[in-house]
Amino acid sequence: MEATCDRILYDIGHPVPLDVTALLDSQGLRLQVGGPGFPRNIRGLLHLSNTDAVVAVRDDLPEAAQRFTICHEVGHFALVEHRRVLLRQCSEMDLSPAARGQWERAANFMAAALLFRGELDASIGHYELSMASVSRFADHAMAGLEASFRRFVERNPRPVWGVVCEPAVLAEGGPMAAGVRYLVRSASARWVPPPVTIRVEAGGRYVQPVANLFNREAEANWMKVGATTCEVYTTGRTVFGLIS
Ligand SMILES: [Zn+2]
Helix, strand or coil: CHHHHHHHHHHCCCCCCCCHHHHHHHCCCEEEECCCCCCCCCCEEEEECCCCEEEEECCCCCHHHHHHHHHHHHHHHHCHHHHHHHHHCCCHHHCCHHHHHHHHHHHHHHHHHHHHCCHHHHHHHHCCCCHHHHHHHHHHHCCCHHHHHHHHHHCCCCCCEEEEEEEEECCCCCEEEEEEEEEEECCCCCCCCCCEEEEECCCCCCCCCHHHHCCHHHHHHHHCCCCEEEEEEECCCCEEEEEC
16 A cells, blocks of 8 residues: 555655645546535545546645545545445445445555655654654644654654543543553554653643553553653643653
8 A cells, every 4th residue: 555655656746745736636636625515524525436536525624634634535546446446336334334444444544654655754763752743743744643643653763652542521630531542653662562650741731640541450560660751742632642
Protein backbone atom coordinates (compact mmCIF):
# COMPACT_ATOMS: atom_id res chain seq x y z
CA MET A 1 0.00 0.00 0.00
CA GLU A 2 2.87 2.37 0.76
CA ALA A 3 4.29 1.74 -2.70
CA THR A 4 0.98 2.92 -4.17
CA CYS A 5 1.15 6.08 -2.07
CA ASP A 6 4.77 6.67 -3.04
CA ARG A 7 3.86 6.48 -6.73
CA ILE A 8 1.03 8.97 -6.27
CA LEU A 9 3.21 11.34 -4.24
CA TYR A 10 6.01 11.08 -6.79
CA ASP A 11 3.57 12.04 -9.55
CA ILE A 12 2.55 15.23 -7.75
CA GLY A 13 6.11 16.13 -6.73
CA HIS A 14 5.98 15.27 -3.00
CA PRO A 15 4.61 18.64 -1.84
CA VAL A 16 5.04 19.37 1.91
CA PRO A 17 2.53 19.81 3.35
CA LEU A 18 0.51 17.58 1.06
CA ASP A 19 -1.40 19.50 -1.60
CA VAL A 20 -4.82 17.81 -1.49
CA THR A 21 -6.02 19.61 -4.62
CA ALA A 22 -3.10 18.23 -6.62
CA LEU A 23 -3.75 14.84 -5.04
CA LEU A 24 -7.41 14.83 -6.13
CA ASP A 25 -6.52 16.13 -9.62
CA SER A 26 -3.90 13.42 -10.09
CA GLN A 27 -6.56 10.79 -9.47
CA GLY A 28 -9.22 12.48 -11.60
CA LEU A 29 -11.39 12.99 -8.51
CA ARG A 30 -13.79 15.86 -8.02
CA LEU A 31 -14.21 17.39 -4.56
CA GLN A 32 -17.54 18.28 -3.07
CA VAL A 33 -17.54 20.09 0.26
CA GLY A 34 -20.74 19.75 2.27
CA GLY A 35 -23.92 20.61 0.45
CA PRO A 36 -27.58 20.21 1.27
CA GLY A 37 -28.54 16.85 2.73
CA PHE A 38 -24.98 15.81 3.54
CA PRO A 39 -25.31 13.04 6.13
CA ARG A 40 -24.35 14.36 9.58
CA ASN A 41 -23.06 11.05 10.85
CA ILE A 42 -20.22 10.59 8.37
CA ARG A 43 -17.12 12.61 7.66
CA GLY A 44 -16.72 11.86 4.00
CA LEU A 45 -17.67 9.64 1.11
CA LEU A 46 -16.41 8.41 -2.17
CA HIS A 47 -19.02 8.24 -4.86
CA LEU A 48 -18.12 6.36 -8.01
CA SER A 49 -20.12 5.78 -11.15
CA ASN A 50 -19.01 4.93 -14.65
CA THR A 51 -18.98 8.62 -15.53
CA ASP A 52 -18.05 10.43 -12.35
CA ALA A 53 -15.77 10.09 -9.33
CA VAL A 54 -16.42 12.38 -6.37
CA VAL A 55 -14.90 12.76 -2.94
CA ALA A 56 -17.38 14.45 -0.65
CA VAL A 57 -16.41 15.84 2.74
CA ARG A 58 -18.40 17.48 5.52
CA ASP A 59 -18.09 21.26 5.51
CA ASP A 60 -18.07 21.71 9.30
CA LEU A 61 -14.88 19.78 10.00
CA PRO A 62 -11.65 21.57 10.92
CA GLU A 63 -9.30 21.86 7.93
CA ALA A 64 -6.92 19.19 9.25
CA ALA A 65 -9.80 16.73 9.63
CA GLN A 66 -11.03 17.55 6.14
CA ARG A 67 -7.56 16.87 4.74
CA PHE A 68 -7.37 13.52 6.52
CA THR A 69 -10.86 12.58 5.34
CA ILE A 70 -10.03 13.49 1.74
CA CYS A 71 -6.87 11.38 1.93
CA HIS A 72 -8.88 8.51 3.44
CA GLU A 73 -11.32 8.59 0.50
CA VAL A 74 -8.46 8.88 -2.01
CA GLY A 75 -7.02 5.84 -0.22
CA HIS A 76 -10.17 3.84 -0.98
CA PHE A 77 -9.99 4.99 -4.58
CA ALA A 78 -6.31 4.16 -5.00
CA LEU A 79 -6.76 0.63 -3.63
CA VAL A 80 -7.92 -1.34 -6.66
CA GLU A 81 -9.90 -3.90 -4.65
CA HIS A 82 -11.78 -1.10 -2.82
CA ARG A 83 -12.54 0.65 -6.07
CA ARG A 84 -13.96 -2.55 -7.55
CA VAL A 85 -16.28 -3.06 -4.59
CA LEU A 86 -17.45 0.54 -4.71
CA LEU A 87 -18.24 0.29 -8.41
CA ARG A 88 -20.14 -2.96 -7.92
CA GLN A 89 -22.06 -2.17 -4.75
CA CYS A 90 -23.85 0.87 -3.42
CA SER A 91 -21.26 1.40 -0.71
CA GLU A 92 -18.97 -0.30 1.73
CA MET A 93 -22.00 -0.39 4.06
CA ASP A 94 -22.88 -3.61 2.26
CA LEU A 95 -19.78 -5.29 3.68
CA SER A 96 -19.87 -7.29 6.93
CA PRO A 97 -18.81 -5.33 10.05
CA ALA A 98 -15.50 -7.23 10.26
CA ALA A 99 -14.71 -6.60 6.61
CA ARG A 100 -15.67 -2.96 7.02
CA GLY A 101 -13.27 -2.55 9.96
CA GLN A 102 -10.46 -3.96 7.88
CA TRP A 103 -11.51 -1.79 4.96
CA GLU A 104 -11.50 1.40 7.03
CA ARG A 105 -8.13 0.57 8.62
CA ALA A 106 -6.64 0.16 5.14
CA ALA A 107 -7.98 3.56 4.05
CA ASN A 108 -6.67 5.18 7.25
CA PHE A 109 -3.27 3.62 6.62
CA MET A 110 -3.32 5.08 3.10
CA ALA A 111 -4.38 8.50 4.43
CA ALA A 112 -1.50 8.61 6.91
CA ALA A 113 0.96 7.50 4.23
CA LEU A 114 -0.27 10.21 1.84
CA LEU A 115 0.00 12.88 4.54
CA PHE A 116 3.37 11.94 6.00
CA ARG A 117 5.47 9.81 3.62
CA GLY A 118 8.78 11.32 2.56
CA GLU A 119 10.23 14.45 4.10
CA LEU A 120 7.87 14.59 7.09
CA ASP A 121 8.47 10.97 8.11
CA ALA A 122 12.21 11.52 7.69
CA SER A 123 12.09 14.57 9.97
CA ILE A 124 10.64 12.69 12.97
CA GLY A 125 14.04 11.63 14.30
CA HIS A 126 15.13 15.27 14.51
CA TYR A 127 12.43 16.30 16.96
CA GLU A 128 12.89 15.95 20.68
CA LEU A 129 10.41 13.57 22.27
CA SER A 130 7.66 15.82 23.54
CA MET A 131 4.06 16.75 22.88
CA ALA A 132 5.26 20.22 21.82
CA SER A 133 7.18 18.44 19.05
CA VAL A 134 4.07 16.49 18.07
CA SER A 135 2.19 19.75 17.83
CA ARG A 136 4.88 21.31 15.58
CA PHE A 137 4.97 18.14 13.49
CA ALA A 138 1.18 18.38 13.07
CA ASP A 139 1.51 22.02 11.95
CA HIS A 140 4.13 21.14 9.34
CA ALA A 141 1.94 18.36 7.98
CA MET A 142 -1.27 20.41 8.29
CA ALA A 143 -2.64 17.30 9.93
CA GLY A 144 -4.69 16.72 13.07
CA LEU A 145 -3.09 16.11 16.43
CA GLU A 146 -4.19 12.48 16.76
CA ALA A 147 -3.05 11.40 13.28
CA SER A 148 0.23 13.25 13.84
CA PHE A 149 0.70 11.73 17.30
CA ARG A 150 0.28 8.22 15.92
CA ARG A 151 2.68 8.83 13.09
CA PHE A 152 5.23 10.54 15.34
CA VAL A 153 5.24 7.49 17.61
CA GLU A 154 4.99 4.72 15.02
CA ARG A 155 7.71 6.09 12.74
CA ASN A 156 10.03 7.27 15.48
CA PRO A 157 13.55 5.82 15.23
CA ARG A 158 13.75 5.78 19.06
CA PRO A 159 11.81 3.48 21.40
CA VAL A 160 8.62 5.36 22.19
CA TRP A 161 5.02 4.48 23.05
CA GLY A 162 1.82 6.41 22.78
CA VAL A 163 -1.51 5.89 24.51
CA VAL A 164 -4.69 7.52 23.30
CA CYS A 165 -7.46 7.62 25.89
CA GLU A 166 -11.00 8.82 26.30
CA PRO A 167 -11.24 11.65 28.78
CA ALA A 168 -13.56 11.47 31.76
CA VAL A 169 -14.47 14.68 33.49
CA LEU A 170 -13.83 14.99 37.19
CA ALA A 171 -15.90 17.29 39.34
CA GLU A 172 -12.78 19.30 39.92
CA GLY A 173 -9.45 19.37 38.18
CA GLY A 174 -10.67 18.94 34.62
CA PRO A 175 -10.39 15.97 32.30
CA MET A 176 -8.60 12.80 33.28
CA ALA A 177 -7.99 9.63 31.35
CA ALA A 178 -10.73 7.03 31.37
CA GLY A 179 -10.51 4.12 28.94
CA VAL A 180 -7.57 3.47 26.69
CA ARG A 181 -8.61 3.64 23.07
CA TYR A 182 -5.38 2.22 21.78
CA LEU A 183 -1.66 1.91 22.32
CA VAL A 184 0.91 2.50 19.59
CA ARG A 185 4.68 2.09 19.62
CA SER A 186 7.70 2.62 17.43
CA ALA A 187 9.46 -0.28 15.69
CA SER A 188 12.27 -0.37 18.25
CA ALA A 189 9.96 -0.29 21.29
CA ARG A 190 9.14 -3.45 23.21
CA TRP A 191 5.47 -4.35 23.17
CA VAL A 192 4.77 -3.49 26.80
CA PRO A 193 5.90 -0.04 27.90
CA PRO A 194 8.36 0.08 30.80
CA PRO A 195 7.39 1.50 34.20
CA VAL A 196 7.10 5.24 33.99
CA THR A 197 7.20 8.38 36.02
CA ILE A 198 4.72 10.99 35.04
CA ARG A 199 5.62 14.35 33.67
CA VAL A 200 2.83 16.82 33.32
CA GLU A 201 3.34 19.94 31.31
CA ALA A 202 2.64 23.20 33.06
CA GLY A 203 -0.22 24.08 30.74
CA GLY A 204 -1.82 20.63 30.91
CA ARG A 205 -4.99 20.53 32.92
CA TYR A 206 -4.84 16.83 33.38
CA VAL A 207 -4.03 14.49 35.83
CA GLN A 208 -4.25 11.27 37.58
CA PRO A 209 -1.79 8.49 38.11
CA VAL A 210 -1.40 7.18 34.61
CA ALA A 211 -1.17 3.78 36.22
CA ASN A 212 -4.62 2.56 35.36
CA LEU A 213 -4.23 3.38 31.69
CA PHE A 214 -3.20 -0.25 31.41
CA ASN A 215 -4.28 -3.48 33.00
CA ARG A 216 -3.87 -4.34 36.66
CA GLU A 217 -0.60 -6.15 36.19
CA ALA A 218 0.90 -3.25 34.31
CA GLU A 219 -0.53 -0.95 36.96
CA ALA A 220 1.72 -2.43 39.62
CA ASN A 221 4.73 -1.74 37.42
CA TRP A 222 3.63 1.75 36.69
CA MET A 223 3.54 2.62 40.34
CA LYS A 224 7.26 2.02 40.56
CA VAL A 225 9.48 4.90 39.74
CA GLY A 226 11.21 4.18 36.48
CA ALA A 227 13.64 5.97 34.25
CA THR A 228 10.94 6.47 31.71
CA THR A 229 8.65 9.46 31.53
CA CYS A 230 5.10 9.80 30.37
CA GLU A 231 4.04 13.20 29.22
CA VAL A 232 0.31 13.60 29.38
CA TYR A 233 -1.54 16.05 27.24
CA THR A 234 -5.26 16.55 26.95
CA THR A 235 -7.33 18.34 24.36
CA GLY A 236 -10.53 17.91 26.33
CA ARG A 237 -11.81 15.33 23.89
CA THR A 238 -8.75 13.09 23.89
CA VAL A 239 -5.98 12.34 26.35
CA PHE A 240 -2.57 11.56 24.89
CA GLY A 241 0.29 9.93 26.77
CA LEU A 242 3.75 10.05 25.20
CA ILE A 243 6.01 7.51 26.87
CA SER A 244 9.73 7.63 26.24
ZN1 LIG B 1 -13.80 4.78 4.50
